[in-house]
Amino acid sequence: MLRDLFYSTRTCRTFDESRIITRDELCDMVDCARLTPSSANIQPLTYRLVYKKDECEKLQPLTKWAGALPELDLPPSRHRPTAFIVICQDTERFGDASKFKVDVGICALAIYMRAAEMGLAGCMIGSFNKESTAEVLSLPENTVPLLIIALGKADEARKIVPLKDGQTKYYRENGVHLVPKRELDDIII
Ligand SMILES: Cc1cc2nc3c(=O)[nH]c(=O)nc-3n(C[C@H](O)[C@H](O)[C@H](O)COP(=O)(O)O)c2cc1C
Numbered sequence: 112m113l114r115d116l117f118y119s120t121r122t123c124r125t126f127d128e129s130r131i132i133t134r135d136e137l138c139d140m141v142d143c144a145r146l147t148p149s150s151a152n153i154q155p156l157t158y159r160l161v162y163k164k165d166e167c168e169k170l171q172p173l174t175k176w177a178g179a180l181p182e183l184d185l186p187p188s189r190h191r192p193t194a195f196i197v198i199c200q201d202t203e204r205f206g207d208a209s210k211f212k213v214d215v216g217i218c219a220l221a222i223y224m225r226a227a228e229m230g231l232a233g234c235m236i237g238s239f240n241k242e243s244t245a246e247v248l249s250l251p252e253n254t255v256p257l258l259i260i261a262l263g264k265a266d267e268a269r270k271i272v273p274l275k276d277g278q279t280k281y282y283r284e285n286g287v288h289l290v291p292k293r294e295l296d297d298i299i300i
Contacts (some may be wrong), residue, residue, distance in 0.1 A: 118271065121290055123178055123232035124185040126263030132162055134196035136229065137262075140196065143225040144218035155205035156218055159248050159256070161195040169247040170195055174259060175238040179280050192234070192261035196222055197244065203253035208271055215257050222260050232265035 137160045144158070159273045161170055166287040169190070176185040184188055186192065200208050219235055226233050236259040281290045 113224075116224060117206065120224065120227040120232070121239045121269035121271070121288070122234045122265070123265045123267060123269065124234055124265035124288070125187060125190045125265070126192050126232070126239065128191060128193055128263070130188060130193060130231075130264035132231065132262055132281065134160060134162055134229075136195060137162060137196055139229070140222040140225045144221040147217045147221050149214050149217075151212060153205065153211075153214075155200050155211050156214060156257075157199045157201065157254065159197040159199055159250060161197065161248065162193070164189055167195065170197075170244065170259075173240040173243050173247070174236045174261065176234065176236070177281075179286070180223040180283065183283075186261075190266055192263040194262045196260045197248065197250075197256045197264065198258045198260070199254045199256050201251070201254050208257055209253050212257075219258055219260055226260075230264070231262055233260050235260055253279060 124183070141158045144156070145154075150154075161167055179181060180296060192194070198218060200211060202208055206209070212290065223233050223235065239256070239259055240258055244250075245254070248256075250256065267288060268286065270290050272289045274291040274293060279291050279293070283289065
């Protein structure tokens with residue numbers, strides 16, 4: 112059920128590297144993004160698939176993880192994502208990248224939830240070095256990376272918890288990653 116999938120699909124930052132992700136699997140995820148609503152149906156986004164070990168190793172250090180837990184070095188070495196999808200936009204053809212932020216969110220969620228349905232987990236990464244990413248992935252001219260989705264098989268426990276003292280900051284207890292979510296009554300106005 113989609114509802115159960117939303118409950119269980121938490122951001123993951125520790126992966127089982129023995130689970131390789133294939134190009135076909137990534138194409139399947141992007142195919143779901145392709146079918147989603149798009150502002151004026153312009154469909155300005157393109158996707159760079161990263162699944163070869165050497166490319167994953169080049170991209171990983173350009174991404175920043177779990178800013179709220181600076182004491183942890185996530186993802187731990189030998190527990191890194193085994194693939195990434197980099198959502199991009201050709202700014203020459205479609206103009207300012209800030210115009211399509213909603214499209215990026217919709218497509219990112221489609222990829223992320225399809226990955227979950229396939230038994231995989233991920234982390235959306237908005238904090239990354241855009242210039243270096245474009246360079247190491249040899250993105251075409253005028254193509255800017257907007258959001259990265261790191262993917263792999265989950266190797267850590269994550270759970271939703273109620274807010275404590277109104278705080279939404281995620282934290283860890285006994286090795287479990289806890290994610291406070293606001294209650295339904297608090298968000299319906
Ligand atoms: C647009 C966006 C950008 C994000 N960027 C990062 C990031 O750069 N690094 C990171 O570790 N997590 C990132 N996250 C993951 C959030 O921290 C995570 O969604 C949040 O803590 C809630 O946890 P949940 O996804 O398990 O519900 C991002 C999430 C979104 C939606």
